[in-house]
Amino acid sequence: MAQTLFCELGIESPVDTRQEAETDLQRGSELTVYITDKQSKSGKVTLALQPSHLPKQSWEDIIADGQTPYNGVVRRILDSGVLVDIGYDSLCFLPNSHLPNNSATDNFRLGQHLTVYAVQKRVTTGRVSLALERRPRPLDCPWKTYPATDHDDPALLKRQSTLKAGDMITVYPICKDLSNGRVYLSMKKREAPILSVWDLSADGQTAYPARVVSVHGKDCTMDLGADMRGLLTRSSAPMEGYKELEIGETVQVYIIRRNSGTGSLTLSLTPWPFRKVSVAETFADFQRDNLKVYDGEVYCIQHGHIFLDIGSEVGAVMPDTVPLPSACQIGDHIRVTISHHDPRRGRFCVMPADLLASQEGRGPAEYEDGKQAAKCIPVAFEANRAVLEDLEDDAMKKESSQLSGPSAGPDPPNAKGRLQEVVQKETKQVLKRGDIVYTVRRDGELFSAEVRLKEQLLSLMPTFSDTFQGDARRTKVQAEHSAAQEALRTLRVGK
Structure with missing residues (x-):
């Protein structure tokens, strides 16, 4: 039976019994290993003692059109499906819904070769969904529609359970998810119009009724009656007073963060201790005093970055290569200043206050163009941006001026x-x-x-x-x- 070894820096390395016996591995042994898989969401890297026959290609090269075939090998069998290696730097997921009898254990074995087709790529999680059957035409639309289950209406539940391919039905779009490219539909017309996610107050103290749509361990996806759903995060919450939520249950929630790019919401069952500052107020403070120090609380560490709450509705991020007095952990407080706003991440990029205090040449804030100025998004100061880029890619020492044209x-x-x-x-x-x-x-x-x-x-x-x-x-x-x-x-x- 294959066993798992843990190498220094917390990297996990599965090794089969034959390799382990021949190598005679012991604690403290120095190994030559090869990265075979990396998980974008968790940041975990899987290693092997033997190189692959072909170099791994980038996740970005996968064409999720439902028609391009990929030769894959089954690497792991789960209750919900199988993980397939198609020669890229991340394992891809073939769900039970695309398998005969909806069962992976009845159809596959480890090491089995098969031909699959990529049907969906999720940017936020890095997951690629596969199918066994080739689609009749390419998937050229970025939005895929999925019917939402109306848990509070038994008549609709019964009707939805009898739907079959080809049925003509009347549906109402109720939600769109920028992270996975889905539009969710309902067969029931809402009593009130769907709100825009930007019309909601993300001050951490305004209560909204929300219905549980799905449950992921302690976390839940919630429907607030807006065009985007929110994520109720309770993974790091103490067990004291913890109450499991069921699909269809309605509870009172508070918006504690909102991504300025995608509009994705982070929710809490308890109000924030103080009112969160709006993004417009944060930009105004930055324009008045670009050296203002914020008390940032670490709420997540992954993908080589540290995510912080600085008391604004928009979160903050900085690379984990920044020099800190001690190892950073969730719940730690770090004094930071804003370097600039990253529209791609939808967050403020921050740096430790002591690091940026020594930077010179910080002039008045400017705005990018008319469209961005309307959103109150200032251009980054070049000195601070250079510091941030150097820390995010400390292996690259050449200045960008070396690249011309x-x-x-x-x-x-x-x-x-x-x-x-x-x-x-x-x-x-x-x-x-x-x-x-x-x-x-x-x-x-x-x-x-x-x-x-x-x-x-x-x-x-x-x-x-x-x-x-x-x-x-x-x-x-x-x-x-x-x-x-x-x-x-x-x-x-x-x-």
Whole structure:
């Protein structure tokens, strides 16, 4: 039976019995290991003593169109489905709902090879959902609709249980989730119009009635009657006074955080000790005093970052590479100052007050453009942004000024995936790994890549007969995306 070893720094390494017997592993042994899987949500990394036959590819390269086939191997069987290795840096999930008899244990065994199709990618969790059957047409819509179960209406529950494919029904959109690209529907018309998530007060003291939609351990997804649902987090709450909630139950909740980018809500059953400051008030304080010190309370540590509550409706984040007096833990208090607002994360980027107090050249806050100014989002001060970027990527010592011309600008997201879609549409072929060939070279701390089409497919797409060279980038993945973007640019111009 395979056993699990724990290496220094808390990294988990599953090793089978044969490897363990041959290696004669003991506590304190020094090993050469290979990263085989990383979990975006938990930050856990899985190791192996033997390298994979092929290098792992990036999660960003997975095409979730329901038509691109992937050869996979079953790595783990769960009660809810199976985890499948399709040659990328994260294991993908094949749920029971896509399996015969809705049972993974009856259909698969560990190590079994199978062909699967990616049907959904979740940016926030890094999870990829798979299916065994190929979709009749590509999944080109970013929003997928799912009927919501009306737990408080027995008649609707009975009707929903009898629905079958092809039935025509009247539905009402009740919620959208930016994190997983879903729109939730109901067969029951709401008595009052759905509110915008931005119309809710995230001051931590305004109570809202909310209905439990789903339960995840201690945490619950809640419906507040708005166009987005909220997450009731109780994972770190003490067991004293803890009460389990059931689906359909209505309770009183308070909004303690709201992401300024996605609008996602963090909820609590108890009011905050003081009124949370609105994002507009936080920006106004920053404009008046950009050295203001906040008492930040750590509420989460994952993905290489420390997440803090600074008394604002918008949370704060800083890299875990910042120099702190001691190891950081949930519940710790850290004195921080705001560096800038990150619209991608929907949070304020902060740094320890002692670190940024020594920075000079902090001038008056400016605003980006008319649209951003209306949202009161100030531009980051360049001195503070440079400090933050250095800490987030302390392995990269070159200044961004070393990259000139087109290489200085960011590439559009997932250029490799979009290039594969263009080639697949032009050649009318289902592409497999290796049909589009990337060659990467390293020059010091920078990477450059070129991309070409496999010779057997050139006759189907003569416009892709050349090799396209991308700009220098800081990572291998970014270099490959730059080459793909150059190919996309040229192929579209040539049409």
